[in-house]
Amino acid sequence: MHSSLRRFVTSAPHWALALIAIVLVSFYWFIWAEERYVSRATVVLESPQVATPEFSLSSLMGGGGGNTHDLLLLREHLLSVDMLRLLDEQLGIRQHYSENGDLFAKLRNPNVPIEDLHKYYLRRVEVELDEYAGVLNIYVQGYTPEFAHSMASLLLEAGENHMNQMGHRLAEEQVRFLEQQMVRLDERFTETRAALLDYQNEHGLVSPTSTVESINQVVATLEADLARFQAQRNALASFQSAQSAELRQVERNIEALRDQIIEQRDRLAQATGDSLNRISAEYETLELQAQFAQETYSSALASLENTRLEAARQLKQVSVLQSPLMPEYPTEPRRLYNSTVFAIITIFLAFILSMMIMIIKDHRD
Template sequence: MIRFFKRNPFWVVALVAILGAVIYWGLIATDRYVSRAHVVLQTPEIMPTGMNVSSLLAGTSGSGDLLLLKDHLESVHMLRTLQNKLDLRSHYSSTDIDRFARLESKDLPMEMFHDYMKGRISIVFDDYASLLKIEVQAYTPEMAQAITRALLDEGEKHMNQMGQRLAEEQVFFIDKQVEELEGRLFAARDDLLEYQNEHGLVAPTQTVEAIFETVSRLEGELAVLKARITAQRSYQSESSPEIRRLKAEAQALEQQIGIEKRKMAQENGNSLNRVSAEYQTLELKAQFALDLYSNALTTLESTRVESARKLKQISILEYPTLAEYSTRPDRLYNITVFVIFAMLFAAIAQLIATVIRDHRD
């Protein structure tokens, strides 16, 4: 056996390494406790047209929000928050932890501390189930559970802050638009009232329609009267009292028709057709401003309701567990894997050395 090891030093190295691995993982490695949680993000489905209990409870966010949450939970900012709340550096750099597993120093740079914590905090996105699987390793079960809970609380707070900030910006912008449109509506309304007062007409368009109806009626009466005059001429002379009376009535009707027509259309001055056209323009502007203002108010209320939907609620499928015994490191698995690879590397190294020796001979 001694002769074999002298001729095959690589196996000696492998056995020494295996012995060291057995001693470390079997006797020295500090127990680590694992806390797990499975979560999904939910958002309330509130419809602007009405709300009911079912709409408030329905709805789950897509994978995009979960990936954003995962990225935030793994960020340096989150690590700083956990450090401020739970003092992770003191826990993971405790002298009770074996030298190979503990944090080198409490004053380690943040980048190195972040790399170290990547091996203690695992966050996996399950695309099939659309959920996040969180696993935290610590050297006491209470600390592992506390870190997991803090991750969930801070993650939900961050997602809500993102949604609320966007919603507030949208509401603020639309609210400014509503104020501008309200001023535009009041200005259009004041112009309309001022125009009505200036011309002493509440509804010029209706006045024009009434005059047009009057003219039509008078022209109808005039046509009937002229027909009677023609009929009277067939058996009475022009100087007869009846024909003279009828002619006087026809002349009066023609004069009245002329007066009414001049009210509607004049070359100079404020004719009713001009007043009506200008009034219609002002009325359309006022109506358009009212429609814009009404739509803006509807949009504002819809946006305020929509802002409630931007609140993200972390729904916990598996609450942060409190470990009853340590599951890390997996001592038997680590030793087995290390033995296999050590023997494999020793065999490869021995084979290479034998090939080199044979070529030299």
């Protein structure tokens, strides 16, 4: 028996080495490796059902990502160093993983740098995104069921708080920006309205434009009366003398109408002075400025209210589809699976090495 084993080792050392490796690794997985409990949770992100506003700052900026994008953000935060620091502060993961576990699986030094601790953390916490279902599956490994459950629960709570803080911060920045713009637009609107009122009081006109229209109507009426009296004068001149009382009365009416027309036209337009057309043009400019300021202020006010509604939609609630499981028996390590995979790979490598040795021998011969 010993001689046969010795011949086997001498003739095929690589197969003997492979067999020894398989035995040692199987011994580790089946006998030595310490059991780990896995707490699983499944979550989805939901937002409040608030009606989408027709006009909002976020719509102008291109809107936000979908639910998958938010889930990816949550996943990265759950696996981040910041989350690791929080877990260590509240649960003491350095102590738990260093005091439990076998030689190869435990955290050998509880005072390792945060980078090395994070690498170990990524081997004990797994967060998978199911894009089809739109959910996150969280797996947490611990050496006691209570620790695994507590760690999974804290991950969910801290993840929800983080997503809400992100939504609040973005919404608050949007609202703060619009409120600052509202103050500036309110001052501008007040200034333009005050300038318009001062101009009205200075010239004693509520609406110069309406006054100009009224004077134009008066001038048109006077010109119509002038034309009628001129026609009457021509008719009287055909059979009365120029000194007749009736004809002279008509002439006086014509002269009065002409003077009145000239006076009204002078009110409308003059080369110098405060003519109504100049006053009306300046008034219309001030009125347009006040109207534009009012419309801008109204639009900004509507945008502010809609952005406040949008702020409510930025809140992300981590809805738990599967609450963190309190494990009743250990599921890690997968002893048979790990041993089988290692044995298959080792046999495959030994077979390749055996083929290479045979090829080399054939070339030598």
